Amino acid sequence: MARITCAALTKKYGDVVAVDALDLEIAHGEFMVLLGPSGCGKTTTLNMIAGLEEISAGRLSFDDAEVTWTPPHRREVAMVFQSYALYPNKTVRENIASPLPLRRQPAAAIDSAVAAAAAQLEITHLLDRRPNELSGGQRQRVALGRAIVRNPAVFLMDGPLSNLDATLRLSMRGLIKRLHQDLKSTFVYVTHDQAEAMTLADRIAVMRGGLIQQLDTPEGIYERPANLFVAGFLGSPPINLIEGVMAGGAFSRGGWRLALPNPPADGRSVTLGLRPEDVMVAAPGLARLDARVELVSPLGSETHLDVVAEGGLKLTLRVPKEWRAAVGDQIGFGIDPARLHLFDRASELRL
Amino acid sequence: MNRPLAPRVTRALLLTVFSALFVLYVAGPVAWLVSSSLQTEAQITEVPPNWLPPTPSIANFEAIFAASERVVTYENRRQGEALTSNFLPSGAANLLPAMRNSLVVGAWVAALNLLLSVTAAYAIAVIDFRGRRATLYVALATRVVPDIALVVPLFLVIRNLGLINSLGALVVTYLAITVPFTIFILISYFEGIPRDLYRAARIDGCGHGRALWHVYLPLSLPALVASLTFAFLTSWNEFVFALVLTQNVAAQTLPIIISGFIMDFTTSFSFVNAAGVIAIIPPVLMAVVFQRYIVSGLTAGAVKG
Numbered sequence A: 001m002a003r004i005t006c007a008a009l010t011k012k013y014g015d016v017v018a019v020d021a022l023d024l025e026i027a028h029g030e031f032m033v034l035l036g037p038s039g040c041g042k043t044t045t046l047n048m049i050a051g052l053e054e055i056s057a058g059r060l061s062f063d064d065a066e067v068t069w070t071p072p073h074r075r076e077v078a079m080v081f082q083s084y085a086l087y088p089n090k091t092v093r094e095n096i097a098s099p100l101p102l103r104r105q106p107a108a109a110i111d112s113a114v115a116a117a118a119a120q121l122e123i124t125h126l127l128d129r130r131p132n133e134l135s136g137g138q139r140q141r142v143a144l145g146r147a148i149v150r151n152p153a154v155f156l157m158d159g160p161l162s163n164l165d166a167t168l169r170l171s172m173r174g175l176i177k178r179l180h181q182d183l184k185s186t187f188v189y190v191t192h193d194q195a196e197a198m199t200l201a202d203r204i205a206v207m208r209g210g211l212i213q214q215l216d217t218p219e220g221i222y223e224r225p226a227n228l229f230v231a232g233f234l235g236s237p238p239i240n241l242i243e244g245v246m247a248g249g250a251f252s253r254g255g256w257r258l259a260l261p262n263p264p265a266d267g268r269s270v271t272l273g274l275r276p277e278d279v280m281v282a283a284p285g286l287a288r289l290d291a292r293v294e295l296v297s298p299l300g301s302e303t304h305l306d307v308v309a310e311g312g313l314k315l316t317l318r319v320p321k322e323w324r325a326a327v328g329d330q331i332g333f334g335i336d337p338a339r340l341h342l343f344d345r346a347s348e349l350r351l
Numbered sequence B: 001m002n003r004p005l006a007p008r009v010t011r012a013l014l015l016t017v018f019s020a021l022f023v024l025y026v027a028g029p030v031a032w033l034v035s036s037s038l039q040t041e042a043q044i045t046e047v048p049p050n051w052l053p054p055t056p057s058i059a060n061f062e063a064i065f066a067a068s069e070r071v072v073t074y075e076n077r078r079q080g081e082a083l084t085s086n087f088l089p090s091g092a093a094n095l096l097p098a099m100r101n102s103l104v105v106g107a108w109v110a111a112l113n114l115l116l117s118v119t120a121a122y123a124i125a126v127i128d129f130r131g132r133r134a135t136l137y138v139a140l141a142t143r144v145v146p147d148i149a150l151v152v153p154l155f156l157v158i159r160n161l162g163l164i165n166s167l168g169a170l171v172v173t174y175l176a177i178t179v180p181f182t183i184f185i186l187i188s189y190f191e192g193i194p195r196d197l198y199r200a201a202r203i204d205g206c207g208h209g210r211a212l213w214h215v216y217l218p219l220s221l222p223a224l225v226a227s228l229t230f231a232f233l234t235s236w237n238e239f240v241f242a243l244v245l246t247q248n249v250a251a252q253t254l255p256i257i258i259s260g261f262i263m264d265f266t267t268s269f270s271f272v273n274a275a276g277v278i279a280i281i282p283p284v285l286m287a288v289v290f291q292r293y294i295v296s297g298l299t300a301g302a303v304k305g
């Protein structure tokens, strides 16, 4: 039971506008990820939804009730912090139970709720320890327990996996996704990690400088980036950006021309985006472009090639692991014009 | 790899010598106080001094407790000879009541100081309101004025409040001294507590009162104990304001009464020293009881470790 509506939500710290008139509607039961580089206003947005930061301007509603001025303890939200924020003087059991006594529940109900949460997170054996006797992953499970024990309508998470090592992050990601499927609450999840965003989100809001750059499904964000920033922020290795101009209905850079399906007007300065995986690599001479291999980065599952193509064009390509290349090799590759992204160079918007 | 022996020995030696000098400097007067309280007047004034009592005796302490049973009048106040330690200052009987006054004032100051400072420090450290820094600066600025400059205005205020010669006058005055410092100390302690703990508490359903009680106080035990001790000691030792604001034995505290023992013509060092020993017992007890609470590291494991 919670649809979150942010209407022109703004946060100013003195002259610094941390969040700039943000409009965002998060559906009931949705998994919304706020994604962006450090300092873009993700945490501030989340804290305003939680009630931890005063809202400078705008309106915040849960369902149809305005909560702009409601203090956090009256908002029925649970939150998980990057720093875990466990009470160091309390045991795991007390930490998980901490939201409950304040809500005047009977002791037996508290015990069974804590036991259920601990079982779900597989931390039953840790209940009598204190936070400083736990590993990072265990601490974050306790923090999750403290959140789910309340069965909240809204779940807020501020980079909950950022302090964990890579393997742990992967398994915790799965845990959080299952949690969302079980609880059916509304999740708002903040991260700067695109892989987390892509795997977890129903929809992603990509932020920069306190503004939402694009709001879409993970596929939509990846396949139809709204501007150069979004295109560059998602994808690993990052998208290749090639600057050029439109001439005769084709993209033109130096002597190199590429016919496009729906070309913009001639003379326009544009940037072409080419994802490293959107190429067909072949033997030299057989494809559209020839290039020389400069760097080979095998990842096991796939290989990344840094190449220099005709006209000094530097590109990163993603090829199957079977493709054995060595530095200095000549290769050829083809581009499917339908998979290219074209941006206006001045406005940086997608064309 | 072994370091050469000589520098290590030198280092240890230097450390020992300087530590010993420091201990002597700090503890010397106290040791002399205790030692001399167990000596007769003649032994105290001998040259060279007796560092240890030649014939330890608790006669001086007996005199203190005897004094409370004897009425000192103008006629009998000169009884005994200073040199044979039978001399009792005229105010001797006031010593134990003054001790009681000091304890009462100290306890109130310590308790109220904590109550006022904790709430003020929480507000300034945690709640974002206009003028939070200014509040602190104003509070601290009051402590820049030397006490002696405040004596007369304070006397007038207290008199107009009708509090002259009451313990309340001292409690109010001492709070004005201790609260600004305590707020300052607690603010820096509270600001060292991870902000996310406060946020978690708010999310978990705590208003400000509960956040203070459940998060800030348990994690600030060392600072709270230090504040308690600081306030009590300030009150226990204070002299100038007590001298002006209390004019009879009903409200006079230990420093006033003990200083009254030092007279123009005859002073019984042995009696004053015994009184001094009694005066340091409560602070010493306090230090012993509280020192085990003054441990840091309570916040370990709160956030990413």
Ligand SMILES: Nc1ncnc2c1ncn2[C@@H]1O[C@H](COP(=O)(O)OP(=O)(O)O)[C@@H](O)[C@H]1O
Pocket (backbone or CB within 6 Å): A013, A016, A017, A018, A036, A037, A038, A039, A040, A041, A042, A043, A044, A045
């Ligand atoms: N308490 C604060 N005072 C002043 N500026 C702040 C404060 N908190 C955040 N900011 C600024 O607001 C912007 C957004 O911060 P934040 O929401 O923490 O970013 P993110 O979580 O996306 O890394 C940053 O430029 C940051 O410097």
Ligand SMILES: [Mg+2]
Pocket (backbone or CB within 6 Å): A039, A042, A043, A044
């Ligand atoms: Mg952040």
